[in-house]
Amino acid sequence: MLLLQVIVGGLLLGAIYALFSSGLTLIWGMMNFINFAHGEFVMLGMYVSLLVVMWLGGGPAAFGFAAAFSLFVLGVFVYLSLIRYVLRGPMLSQILSTFGLALLLRYTAFWIFSANFVSLPQTSLSGTLNVGGVLMPVPQLVAGVIAILLTIGLHLMLTRTKVGSQLLAVSEDRGAAMLMGIRPDRMQALAWGLSAGAAGIAGALMAIAYPWSPSVGETFGLTAFVVVALGGFGSVPGALLAGLIIGLIQALSAFWFGPIYKDIIVYALFVALLWLRPQGLMGKA
């Protein structure tokens, strides 16, 4: 019975990993570009939620939307002011750009919110559901379910809608897309907005269940890499599947071998993946 509990816990956490990783894989798929500050976007999403709850007293729906929207705007701004120019630059400046951004966002958050761990005051979502002996804490449950729905939504948006096809067109062949009257800069800015927005919502959902501080962005960033690498670069459904798997592996390895080893096993898996199957489970080579 305990094992089932561990598995459920792992999947719920994995769903949240999937949500914010889907944002990262979207960018990678489109622009062959890794955003090293993606973890910081999740962290900012958490703080936005805190501000909304503290100042406006909004409920989960309110701060969820606020986090998504504010991060969307940040994502677009980051693209237009920095990434657009760096894309054509040498590899070193592409990597440095988002690294510098990560440091800037993290330590500005340190400055504004101080280093203390904070957590959302008890929101309406609390308590635990007991489904056949398996205990599912409501915050994690809600967060996990919404995360899965949003990831699928993002995937459908990409594959079924006009905007989605334009986004994919630009990622396939930027030149050809331009010939078809698609403005690549606008599409890529939109992609960065969506990616940051997904990270923002994931931050809001995690804020319900877990305390955080400005330095959590770093661990989320690395986890997102692993999920994206396992799921296949550029594949949102891949990220969803990989997110769940990573959540599961972390939970099981922590339970069987002890919590210290969960990160070691995940990173070892990541390194092995990069060598054996760089395109991941469902990504394009």
Add this chain to the structure above:
Amino acid sequence: MKIPAVTPTTLLAAGLLIYPLIFSGPFYLDIGVTFLLAAISASAWNIVGGYTGQVSVGHAMFFGLGAYAPLLCYTLFQWAPIAGIPFGIVFSIVLAVLIGIPTFRLTGHYFSMATIAVAELIRIYFGTWDLVGAAIGLQGPATARGWWDLTFRSELPYYYIFLAVLAVLLRLTFLIERRRFGYYLRAIKAGERAARSLGVPVQQIKIKALILSAVFTSLAGSLYSVKTGFIDPESGFGILVSVQMVIIAALGGAGKLYGPLVGALILIPLQTATNTWFGGGGTGLTFILYGGIIVLIARYEPGGLFELWERIAPRGWRRKNAS
């Protein structure tokens, strides 16, 4: 003996030689030593990251191994810490080959991510490994049992030892630049496919560059732990250790001989200054500054200060130096 031509190299060397005589206060010396250490590790990174264009963001793996070896020899066998330096270098070379072969099949972002993951993997593992003091880390000899413990009261001896190592590294890089190896490195950075078509054994050259870089990064790590007398997973393998090397080289000019030196010359005093002025206030401004500098480099001047200087330096002067 012939008077050395007054070129920037000799001027720079003279400046660095007499620095400890002008700024003799122990605190200034400590900054001088920190500057040299940063310049050595950034220059070592530069061989792989700058010249060859393989942006490793996990070079702390070699720095950490180099740092752990001396203190491990002291803790386990009571040897003088410097006896551990060769071991650090050997471990780093083995790691370089083990890591290099698979990761060099990857390019660009893949390669950077793989190096981050490997460095993190080692950092976390060392944090759980009791032989190396797990999370508590290792300490060196508190008081010197003899000169060989290299635990000096003043920083002066460290300064000149580190300066000598930096000089050797820069001289070696200078020679490489003019040899086939240096040309092949720059060819790989400019275009691997074209380089292969001209017979450049790309994988082999990359591994050799990584080994050379690992040797000096490991040496920098050893010098750090011998001087500080302490090492733990975070200060040995932490991601900030790797990031600092990348920033310093990129600020000065990655792929340029004096790039890392100039980068360290600016960043280390700046970092200490901000920490003195704002550090006491505890606002962590130093890192906001770091982040800001990197974003500006990436956005406006990827070539670093060198390229900026070459663009704005008077035309005639630059002609003479373009060889």
Add this chain to the structure above:
Amino acid sequence: MWRFRVLKAAAAAATLFAFSAAEPVMAADVVKIGILWPLTGNAAAAGQASKAAAEVAVDIINNAHPELGDDLPLAKTAGLPNMGGAKLELVFVDHQGNPSLAQQLATRLITQDKVDVLMGAYQSSCSFTATAVAERYGIPFMVGESAALNITGRGFKWVFRGTPIASDYARTYMRFFGDMKKQGKKVDSIAIVNENTDYGTSVADAIVEEAKKANIPVAIRIPYIASSTDVSAQVLQLKEKQPDVVIFISYTADSILYMKTMKNLDYAPPMVIGDDTGFSDPSFIPAVADVAQGVMNRSAWAIGKPGSTTYKINEMYKAKTGRDLDDTSARNMQSFFALADAINRAGSTDPEKIRDALTKTDLKPEQLMMGYEGVKFDNTGQNILAATYLIQLHDKKYELIWPDKAAEAKLQWPMAGWKK
């Protein structure tokens, strides 16, 4: 290529200017105390809290505070009486938890700011490097709160530590379990959950060792990486082993997360003991008071009844920070008082005299603001009379419940947890 000279000169000038500005004018009757704490980085909260505590202590010493009674040394007088009322001046530096920066800043404090004594470091790694510098220059160093055993065990003669260390805490727990067994409470097995850096590891090691001596079996020991997002794995492992007592050695975020997760996974052990730090953080009680009723904690600091000296000190701290004084900062404050008292008895800023005074320190319990049995340093510099109370969370406040002679409330065993 003359550009280097320009660059080099510019950088050198900047450095020179940066430090000459920080060169305060030397006043004859000022005793300068250099303090190294993590004011940024992930331990910044603790660093800032201790900084505020030190500033309150300096105010108490530099200005006359008769209302604090005669027992607390240097309280009622202004400045250091034996040194003609010399004032104390604090010089704070932020080592950001980086050991090599701590070494550099310690050198700067001694050689540049010309401080007379040093204190601090919080993280054991920084205490190692900073104390080594103090030892080299022959400057007394008072370690305020780092727990790692061998900071004072390296044969240094200039390093003193006022705060209890891991083995003191472990012995206290074992004595407590002994008393509980005598009162018929079931203490057949204990579990230890510790974060895996130097703090958690050294305390956990000490507990395992003392438990062996007191032959109390340790059911399971779970080291984990601090501030990880999810802790359900640890709680489920505990649920599987069902120990009688669970000892958590963890920082703030994890402590809160453990309490919430235990409720979510319906795991209610008979007793939980928090090893200070996270459980004493002011944000702990508001976050989990309703879920962790009856959780025990160790603390040598008790605010005490209104009107008592400790209560007034806490009021002064609250006025400054808006929060109650926590145990870690209080231990720092107590070490600071002991250091100031020694300087006063030495009657001079000569390091050798101060060191000599420190070795002769023998403060009695009533002279202290903490619950130690006194302050007396052995030849390794460790305060052998450091002790700690055990407190329990009743409603919204920790109340002193052990040792019996100092108890202010009745022990509730088993703990209520979230069940009212």
Add this chain to the structure above:
Amino acid sequence: MLLEAHKVSKAFGSFFAVREADLSVDEGEIVGLIGPNGAGKSTFFNCLAGDTVPTEGKIVFAGHDMTDASPEAHARAGIGRTFQVPATFEDMTVLENVMVGAYLRHPHHNDARDLARQTIELTGLRTQTDLPARSLGTPGRKRLEIARVLATAPRLMLLDESLAGLTPTELKEAIGLVRKIHEKGVTIVIVEHVMEVIMTLARRVLAFNQGHVIASGKPEEVVRDEAVIDAYLGRGRHTHRRRST
């Protein structure tokens, strides 16, 4: 027989870009490969250069089996190649570019530099010796690529549309250059659309379509071959003539 490609095929998934193509080149020859776009010329060319490993078939060069040898092994063996889209080292000067090639046979700095200077002289790039490659135009880059490959002292040079997109005068110079290189004893295989190049330089021509060789022989014969014209102009042209009569 310097180079022999025997029943070489290359499939991407189920699509056969090259199907059982044969080629044999004697020392000192100049052979042209022609065919409409997408006929598999470039893929076949990349198999010869070692960039892509053929799915089936064998490639033998001067008696060594090079079928799945790496590009650098090909270069060492003496097969030099240029790229359809010039891949010069943009941040390195012209001299440095050519030196990378020269280093293959001359490990020592001075010998490599001297050979590089001679090759630059030969290929008429002397005036741009110290300029970075990115300051050259496309014709200059193509010429630099040829110089770079020449510096590796190849026995066989594979030119992938190196003379495309040149003005008439540039074309004359380029043809003169290729002829000069050929006279120094280098065997040449050219992939080209510009018929003038094929007619003036090549002594033998192979025509490709849908991945296999449809005609080979003297340039004059191959150009008039029915199948080749069909491949280029497509089947439709017959109907057109019938309607007009």
